[in-house]
Amino acid sequence: MNPIECPCGSGKNFESCCGPWLSGKQSAPTAEALMRSRYTAYVLKNVDYLVETTLPATREPDLADDIRSWMNQVTWQRLHVLGTTGGGRSDNEGTVEFIAEFIGPHGADRHHERSLFKKVKGSWYYVG
Numbered sequence: 001m002n003p004i005e006c007p008c009g010s011g012k013n014f015e016s017c018c019g020p021w022l023s024g025k026q027s028a029p030t031a032e033a034l035m036r037s038r039y040t041a042y043v044l045k046n047v048d049y050l051v052e053t054t055l056p057a058t059r060e061p062d063l064a065d066d067i068r069s070w071m072n073q074v075t076w077q078r079l080h081v082l083g084t085t086g087g088g089r090s091d092n093e094g095t096v097e098f099i100a101e102f103i104g105p106h107g108a109d110r111h112h113e114r115s116l117f118k119k120v121k122g123s124w125y126y127v128g
């Protein structure tokens with residue numbers, strides 16, 4: 001993989017894609033942008049970002065440990081965004097359906113999820 005290309009698979013340069021969201025300089029403007037940046041955070045093993053972008057009310061006490069142990073068992077291969085509902089700049093809620101391909105403890109595998117996102121005080125959060 002080209003090291004400058006964003007891991008989320010957008011084909012864009014990291015600094016003009018998920019980079020600003022991960023650095024905390026700006027917050028992701030849409031649910032899909034947040035979802036992509038969370039995938040990138042998994043690839044880059046940025047646990048803090050994943051915890052911070054989870055809706056505070058749904059954060060389990062051992063969330064960081066869960067994320068860390070999951071990260072250490074998988075090598076992420078590719079992200080496919082299948083579709084979105086809502087989640088735009090003027091929405092407060094949205095879903096993103098995606099497939100993330102990875103190599104896990106049992107070989108090549110894929111994670112298919114339809115995630116719910118909510119916007120609170122101008123920032124998007126992952127709900128579940």
Ligand SMILES: [Zn+2]
Nearest residue numbers: 006008017018
């Ligand atoms: Zn990206």
